[in-house]
Amino acid sequence: MLRQFAVADALAQAIERKDARLLVRSARPADLETPVALLDEFITPVAAFYVRSHMLAPQVDLRSWRLAIDGDVAASLSLSLDDLRAMPAASMTVTLECAGNGRAFFEPSVAGVQWGRGAVGTARWGGVRLADLLRRAGVKRGTAFVRVGAGDRPFGSQPPFVRQLPLAKACTRTRSSLSQ
Numbered sequence: 270m271l272r273q274f275a276v277a278d279a280l281a282q283a284i285e286r287k288d289a290r291l292l293v294r295s296a297r298p299a300d301l302e303t304p305v306a307l308l309d310e311f312i313t314p315v316a317a318f319y320v321r322s323h324m325l326a327p328q329v330d331l332r333s334w335r336l337a338i339d340g341d342v343a344a345s346l347s348l349s350l351d352d353l354r355a356m357p358a359a360s361m362t363v364t365l366e367c368a369g370n371g372r373a374f375f376e377p378s379v380a381g382v383q384w385g386r387g388a389v390g391t392a393r394w395g396g397v398r399l400a401d402l403l404r405r406a407g408v409k410r411g412t413a414f415v416r417v418g419a420g421d422r423p424f425g426s427q428p429p430f431v432r433q434l435p436l437a438k439a440c441t442r443t444r445s446s447l448s449q
Contacts, residue, residue, distance in 0.1 A: 288316045294382045298322035303387035312362070313390035321367050321388060323430050324421035336402075340416070343407030353397050360395035400440040408436065415439045 284299055290307060294300040301320040303313065331350055339345040367388035369381050382388075403415065414433045423429055 284320060286316055287320070288314075291317070291319070292385070292387065294384060295322075298325050300382050302384055303390060305386050308387065308389070311391060313392060315392070318390040318392060319367070319388045321382075324423055324427070327420045327422060329420065338402055338406045341409045341412040342403075343409065346402070346406050348402075356397045356401065358395055359398050360393055362391065362393050364389065364391040403436075403439065412436055 284301065287301060288307065290304055292302040292304060294302050299320050299322045303317050303319045307313075307317040334350060336348045336353065337346070338348075367382075367384060370384050370388040371386060372379060372381055373383040373385050399415070413436055415436055416431060416433045418429060418431045421430055
């Protein structure tokens, strides 16, 4: 399982630097929508990029924070932020869109954050390739999915926010193979 933690202080600072024209859909947790008028460039400026938070961001000490990779791997990994920064990085231009984008226009209306059309943005993202981390851990034959969890704490009876993706997809756009 891959565990990646949000950093509450960094999120709070980023929100303070956000464009004042962003629409507040929820103050706590923070859900900020980009007005369509600000989506006039191919790359969405960081200050105008929408914010989607399912839960409050946890407080994390970056000096002790670790990324854990375990489960169906030959060797579990525990990597610090410095370990990750020392690894080869890649970048890719990607458009992200919240699955609820446009929810405010549904008839009949449905529960959830009532996004208009601005829960979308395009950015150049960078960091260590997931495929490289999985190769380093030695994913075992027969593994079909990567399960990704986070350090966020659910509210009340809300389940933890966990996602999975097919292993083949986790490695598709890297031009690399786990068998190398």
